[in-house]
Amino acid sequence: MKNIRLLKDRFIDKTFLTLTLLSISTVVLIALGLFYKSIPILNSTSLYNLLFSSEWKPFKEAFGFYPFIVGTLWVTAIAIIIALPLSMLTAIYLSEYAHIRVRRLVLPLIELLSGIPPVLYGVWGVLVIVPLIQDHIAPHFVEFTTGYSVLAGGIVLAIMIFPLIISIVIEVFDNVPQDLRNASLSLGATQWQTTKKVVLRKSFDGIVAAVVLAISRAFGETIAVLMVCGNLAQVPHSLFDSAYPLPALIANNYGEMMSIPMYDSALMFAALLLFVIIFLFNALSRIILYRIEKRNN
């Protein structure tokens, strides 16, 4: 009887180990799979041309991703510029100033916000942000715009990354020892001075990690951006120009990609590009966060 139990235990040990190893290797598998599919395009076009050429003519087998990459960078940058100050101030308020009851009231709302599916953000963007830009914001600056623009994409993305930045930054703040705050306060510093000189300085690397995670999140967001950015294959020159970010390009053309030669390979290359960038960003910020957690244990 005892032997059977031990055997069972050992059997489970080995099976679960195999399963764990197999499942971690998904990271490698995704990279390999996407790379394998993008070999044809990498053989026919140089990497430099793929990344920096603006010529996008799938029928002539000209695949320059430059407009799409720039479009992605624009919406990501706008999103971070809007989201970072607002979510930092909110995180500081909730962690350093607010009464515990306020925190208990606001945090669940932010959690709910993070659970809303991207397509609903897209619907909201189409209904509210796009008309707002078209009718009220853009007329002050440019003659005509449809409202479907990088600005609309940036605003919608900013709201989508609020919860991510806030939750990570609050966690990082919670890891700052209370003694440090008390020491600063007892020397006569105001609460804001303590926050600025002690808490923020101590959590600098954690904040960097949160921002990098937010960037990679904004980088890969698809449906919401697809719905509000206008999807024109051009390099945007102002906030009110349309753009065509990479994820939107992939999502919009999957239907045709089997009928045009090289097209599927080109789109798989786009996915590989997204994967590599986001993988690096995520790995970097997670390692930073791990070290913070370790330092405090």
Place this chain on the structure above:
Amino acid sequence: MRKIEENIFKVLMILSTIIISSTLFMILYTIFSKGLGSLSWEMVSKIPEGGFYIGKGGGILNAIVGSIYITLGSTLLGLLISLPIVIYINVYAKRNATLATITRLSYDILFGIPSIVYGAFGFAIMVYMGLKTSLLAGIITVTLMIIPILVRAIDEVVRVVPEDMSNAVFALGGTRYESAKIILRQSIPGIITAILLSFGRAIGDAACVLFTAGFTDSIPTSLDQPAATLPLSIFFQLSSPIKEVQNRAYAAAVILTIIVLIISIVAKIASENLSKNKI
């Protein structure tokens, strides 16, 4: 001077907190006020009839059922894979902490990979294996996407189960497998929250299923048939130029919002109430 700076920032902080908390209500208000008018029983009880996409009768039952199939299937499959992984890194790999750390790190990274990349990868596998867009392909791709969510969320609760619990099992002569059973029983509330969390993500995701599950007007009856999903149904109807079809997209958005809100709120209540009885 110090006081002025203090006060300026305090006002700014309160303002940003109000702005951020109110975005949720703004989004909900917009969707409900726009969509409730077109919401009808026909919407949720019928599949699209001929000419649905030019404004004729029918509903989106196909998308609701498709979404539920994909969500249920992928959550089940995801649990079957992620529970053993969590047990392994918490119970079996105790002496091999490096493996546990690497596993956690990989899942944190996989968690950040956008669903469009999973979609493209799933599509690549599908083509490689000669499959068509189908319910099965959709379930597999969504499973890949939610495993990191499940592993991270379950790991979080299993990790905080007191060491004494498993030590007690070992002291009684139990095996690691038996201690894992005790630990899991102790983590049930957390596991339920994790399941609901991945449910919410799976039902709201569009980019994964866009490539792999296809879209159809009928309810799938087997795994190799394509399946419609709610987010895609909203997306496709919204891109129509016809007013009535667009209005139905808003109504579909209301349905999706209600489902997601219920899931999130139940998850919240579950994690708070059930954990009261924990030791």
